[in-house]
Amino acid sequence: MNFCSHCGSQEIRFEIPADDTFMRHICSNCGTIHYQNPKMVVGCLPLYKGKVLMARRAIEPRLGLWNLPAGFMENGEKAEEGAIREVWEETEAKVKIDRLHALYSLPQFNQVYLHFIGELESDQFAKRTSESLEVKLFDFDEIPWDEIAFESSTFALKKYLKNPDSEKVHIGYFHYKHLGIKE
Amino acid sequence: MNFCSHCGSQEIRFEIPADDTFMRHICSNCGTIHYQNPKMVVGCLPLYKGKVLMARRAIEPRLGLWNLPAGFMENGEKAEEGAIREVWEETEAKVKIDRLHALYSLPQFNQVYLHFIGELESDQFAKRTSESLEVKLFDFDEIPWDEIAFESSTFALKKYLKNPDSEKVHIGYFHYKHLGIKE
Numbered sequence: 001m002n003f004c005s006h007c008g009s010q011e012i013r014f015e016i017p018a019d020d021t022f023m024r025h026i027c028s029n030c031g032t033i034h035y036q037n038p039k040m041v042v043g044c045l046p047l048y049k050g051k052v053l054m055a056r057r058a059i060e061p062r063l064g065l066w067n068l069p070a071g072f073m074e075n076g077e078k079a080e081e082g083a084i085r086e087v088w089e090e091t092e093a094k095v096k097i098d099r100l101h102a103l104y105s106l107p108q109f110n111q112v113y114l115h116f117i118g119e120l121e122s123d124q125f126a127k128r129t130s131e132s133l134e135v136k137l138f139d140f141d142e143i144p145w146d147e148i149a150f151e152s153s154t155f156a157l158k159k160y161l162k163n164p165d166s167e168k169v170h171i172g173y174f175h176y177k178h179l180g181i182k183e
Numbered sequence: 184m185n186f187c188s189h190c191g192s193q194e195i196r197f198e199i200p201a202d203d204t205f206m207r208h209i210c211s212n213c214g215t216i217h218y219q220n221p222k223m224v225v226g227c228l229p230l231y232k233g234k235v236l237m238a239r240r241a242i243e244p245r246l247g248l249w250n251l252p253a254g255f256m257e258n259g260e261k262a263e264e265g266a267i268r269e270v271w272e273e274t275e276a277k278v279k280i281d282r283l284h285a286l287y288s289l290p291q292f293n294q295v296y297l298h299f300i301g302e303l304e305s306d307q308f309a310k311r312t313s314e315s316l317e318v319k320l321f322d323f324d325e326i327p328w329d330e331i332a333f334e335s336s337t338f339a340l341k342k343y344l345k346n347p348d349s350e351k352v353h354i355g356y357f358h359y360k361h362l363g364i365k366e
């Protein structure tokens with residue numbers, strides 16, 4: 001943040017406001033406190049007759065790798081609507097949400113994933129879309145574990161595989177060790 | 184948004200970028216797209232020996248009304264850590280998170296609530312804090328339903344009361360009719 005989006009001043013300081021405990025960007029000219037908060041990513045584990053629909057990313061980051069449909073939640077929508085929209089955008093499949101399945105935080109990246117479980121209305125989906133190089137229904141024993149784009153998808157898939165009928169939401173979080181990297 | 188926070192230009196247009204489907208604030212000078220996304224509110228239904236800890240708000244909005252401890256999630260934390268922090272800030276109680284309980288969207292306000300269920304480590308809490316005029320453990324048959332600050336708390340409490348042992352997350356959303364207001 002270089003300029004205040006409210007008044008245009010460059011006099012932005014970074015400090016803890018009175019009655020607060022977190023560092024904030026504060027405009028010294030107009031006094032606006034510019035709060036920054038985590039972004040939500042909403043996604044789905046879309047099932048169809050025991051298979052799961054995945055998409056190979058046509059966009060960076062992690063271009064070319066497989067992922068569960070997911071993306072940033074938008075203003076004006078409900079979380080579950082966002083997940084349905086993301087499935088449509090990435091695969092052109094229509095999904096009916098059954099339940100929330102996983103909550104996965106990435107505190108290093110200020111993101112939180114919500115993965116729902118849903119059932120496809122039919123086996124109709126696009127073979128590719130502007131967001132996906134390839135869309136495919138996988139049997140659970142043929143999931144390409146070594147070519148998955150994000151740990152959040154691996155987490156959601158593995159938890160499902162371990163206990164497909166569990167209704168309790170699985171809570172997890174990203175750590176660099178998941179990538180074999182020492183912090 | 185009056186000024187671009189990146190370059191300070193006032194030439195901000197509001198339109199759908201190429202390869203996008205949503206309206207965004209775009210800087211015509213430097214090209215930055217200023218995405219705006221929903222904020223997450225993390226909270227808790229803190230239980231202690233069958234009672235629930237609630238706090239009477241010392242700050243606007245809804246000053247003076249009772250609420251489950253909850254607040255905006257901060258950058259750098261996990262969702263469940265945010266809920267623990269909010270319980271501490273509003274009540275000075277230490278809570279251990281058991282599970283996620285409710286997901287409640289407010290699409291009109293670009294907010295999503297995540298309410299966890301947790302158990303207090305002890306009956307130690309502050310009678311009041313800088314954020315709460317009063318903190319109290321309520322029996323479920325003495326909850327002040329007519330003096331609850333936010334519908335998200337009412338939703339989480341009623342769902343719990345109806346089925347305390349359900350592990351499936353309750354998914355709900357705000358509508359003005361919940362306040363008796365026609366849209």
Ligand SMILES: [Zn+2]
Nearest residue numbers: 004007027030
């Ligand atoms: Zn300013």
Ligand SMILES: [Zn+2]
Nearest residue numbers: 187190210213
């Ligand atoms: Zn700019």
